[in-house]
Amino acid sequence: MTHDQVRELVRRINPIPNPNELETVDVPVPVLERSMEMQVDERPVAQEDRGNRWRGPLIGIAAAAVVLVAGLIYVTTDRDPILAPAPNAIELPGEGQTLSAGAYFADTDGSSETTTRGTFVIEGTGWYSAGNGPVKEGMSIDSGVYVWLSVGELDRVWEAPCAGGTSAPAGSTAKALGDQFAAMPGFITREGLTPVSAFGHDGYHLVLEVPADCTASEQYNVWLSKNWGERYYQVEGQIVEYWFLDVENTTVMVEATRPPETGGSTVTELNSDLDAVLDTLVITP
């Protein structure tokens, strides 16, 4: 079977083969800001002559749209950008301390003079503190089979971690910091630098894969935080997901380190546990 034939088969299961068929659906108009609501006057005009192929699903979608259009104003403005951190969170204990289930916060710069923090909830067992976030091991840290969430402000970023060399001051905006990471040669880009809103703030998202011959040694440091030390990765194939966020007057990096994808059910479980923590993470200035 040729690739063109395979593509044709995949095309046949396209749920929406023709986007123009959606013109009967009122696409929800986002409320852009509380003080400046957008009003789009040119709502799609329903056409008389339409095929019936998508009528069934469209009726369902349109019905949902009626509810959603009304509800979306509340949903988008209430949920974003203001999120509520878990109440009664306590500061992460020192490095290596076991974390029992509960709400914790990581001080992004380790200074009592500033208040920026990342608050999250730990469920289940097996987590311990890395100072700037929680860690859970499937095997040893050296094996790379672990998940690690770091929340912090960076001081320096290495320009070419896989080649050693020099570090530069960390970018002072989410974009500048993201650009530094995205430009690091050697790392495999899983998902390019993309603007996002995450954990209550605007910023950028990037996913890198750790390459071979760039691990397990301080000579391959990637970043440095004066409070949380230097960071290098352990094995080829580790997946590192970054969010670079503008949080009022500072830039916060959230780093989620995941194991190589070859580890089977342990990896799936660890990723699921990490995702559960990420779901609860809120950064507050």
Next chain:
Amino acid sequence: MAMDSQAGQRSRFETIWREHRLQVLAYCLRRVSGADAEDACAETFLVVWRRLDEIPPEPRTLLCIYGIARRVLSNQSRAFHRRGRLHERLTNLGVAPSSDPVDFVVQGAEGRKVAEAVGRLKPTDREIVRLDAWEYLTRDEIAEVVGMTRAAVDQRIHRAYKKLSRALTPLIDQIHSPPVAEKGGT
């Protein structure tokens, strides 16, 4: 001046919204079910509004928005998995609704097998195949949406279609082969 600038921003956003809203909604509806898709579509345009200065001009505008939508859906998926326990319990009771829009349109053994084979691809490979087959993007455009080099996209598409071909060839042969005559009898 500030008012002019604000009006200009607003005008540009409205143009983008008018031009691309259906493609973005379709992109979302192809990947998640109706309500979640509409939510994701609105959230995507909210990010577009906030980052309007960084949205490239045509013809790259839609590619950039696809990239944003992809991230929004990924975040949404994470939240969905968090609700997984309830979904799991409902599944065990046989009442869990499908979250995959493909399930609603696929009919027949052939379609189901294709959907299953695509579903077994690695997430990034699956997305690249969908962008190729469903969004009709060129390889260069796919590279821009997923943030990879053109060479990496070429490699992944080749690998993914090869894998799909291996999985689907027996099925298609089976479906299109003539029925076997029954033995015996006169």
